Amino acid sequence: MTFSRAIKIAPSILSADFANFGAECEAIEAQGCDWVHVDVMDGHFVPNLTFGPATCAAIRKHIKGVMDVHLMIAPVDPYIDAFAQAGADVLTAHLEAGPHIHRTLQAIRAHGIKAGLALNPATGLDSLSYLLDMVDLVCVMTVNPGFGGQKFIHSQVDKVRALRAMIGDRPIHIEIDGGVTPETAPLVAAAGADVLVAGSGVFKGGSVANPAPYGENIRAIRAAAEATRQA
Numbered sequence: 001m002t003f004s005r006a007i008k009i010a011p012s013i014l015s016a017d018f019a020n021f022g023a024e025c026e027a028i029e030a031q032g033c034d035w036v037h038v039d040v041m042d043g044h045f046v047p048n049l050t051f052g053p054a055t056c057a058a059i060r061k062h063i064k065g066v067m068d069v070h071l072m073i074a075p076v077d078p079y080i081d082a083f084a085q086a087g088a089d090v091l092t093a094h095l096e097a098g099p100h101i102h103r104t105l106q107a108i109r110a111h112g113i114k115a116g117l118a119l120n121p122a123t124g125l126d127s128l129s130y131l132l133d134m135v136d137l138v139c140v141m142t143v144n145p146g147f148g149g150q151k152f153i154h155s156q157v158d159k160v161r162a163l164r165a166m167i168g169d170r171p172i173h174i175e176i177d178g179g180v181t182p183e184t185a186p187l188v189a190a191a192g193a194d195v196l197v198a199g200s201g202v203f204k205g206g207s208v209a210n211p212a213p214y215g216e217n218i219r220a221i222r223a224a225a226e227a228t229r230q231a
């Protein structure tokens with residue numbers, strides 16, 4: 001993975017057909033997405049359950065590009081090895097998921113993959129200043145984690161702007177997760193985000209049998225984000 005601040009669209013398969021993940025991943029890649037975002041939920045850290053490392057390993061075989069795994073689980077440390085071995089290119093843990101996030105990030109990087117740090121909407125940037133040499137991606141949650149299809153939380157745009165200033169020239173991605181649409185994408189892109197996760201915003205209107213809407217949705221989000229970058 002070479003580092004670039006170009007806009008990347010990362011569809012969240014939380015909004016895909018759960019009985020058809022392989023074909024869904026192939027469809028969104030064929031329709032022009034950049035990364036595939038995989039949401040792991042444990043029913044404890046967040047009030048919803050999805051799947052574990054075996055499903056991630058199965059999905060991996062159907063993704064040619066970057067598999068971006070978002071762990072919404074606590075504790076997280078006992079599962080880092082399993083998700084790394086499942087083929088994650090980026091493995092993201094939550095700052096709020098345990099008392100030893102520095103150790104968690106070390107454990108992810110020990111696998112030679114990118115370490116991501118996710119922040120809930122109510123979490124500030126203070127602790128991050130001590131972790132900047134340990135992260136390859138910071139994920140700003142623009143919804144409370146746990147469900148797709150929620151409304152974008154506008155207070156997070158200022159956080160993205162402050163994060164952009166804090167990161168400076170370091171090769172760290174800023175990822176936005178939750179409520180991304182052609183209306184909200186320009187706000188976060190202008191503030192400095194480069195990875196835009198979108199679940200409902202990409203999958204709406206389409207299916208494996210009719211994937212063209214996936215491409216239209218991806219292009220609409222990308223165009224809106226890129227327009228504000230150039231403005």
Ligand SMILES: O=C(CO)[C@H](O)[C@H](O)COP(=O)(O)O
Nearest residue numbers: 145146148149178179199200
């Ligand atoms: O991590 C997540 C939820 O916790 C999902 O990635 C996120 O919600 C994407 O879904 P949508 O674009 O529909 O908001």
Ligand SMILES: [Fe+2]
Nearest residue numbers: 012039070177
């Ligand atoms: Fe996510």
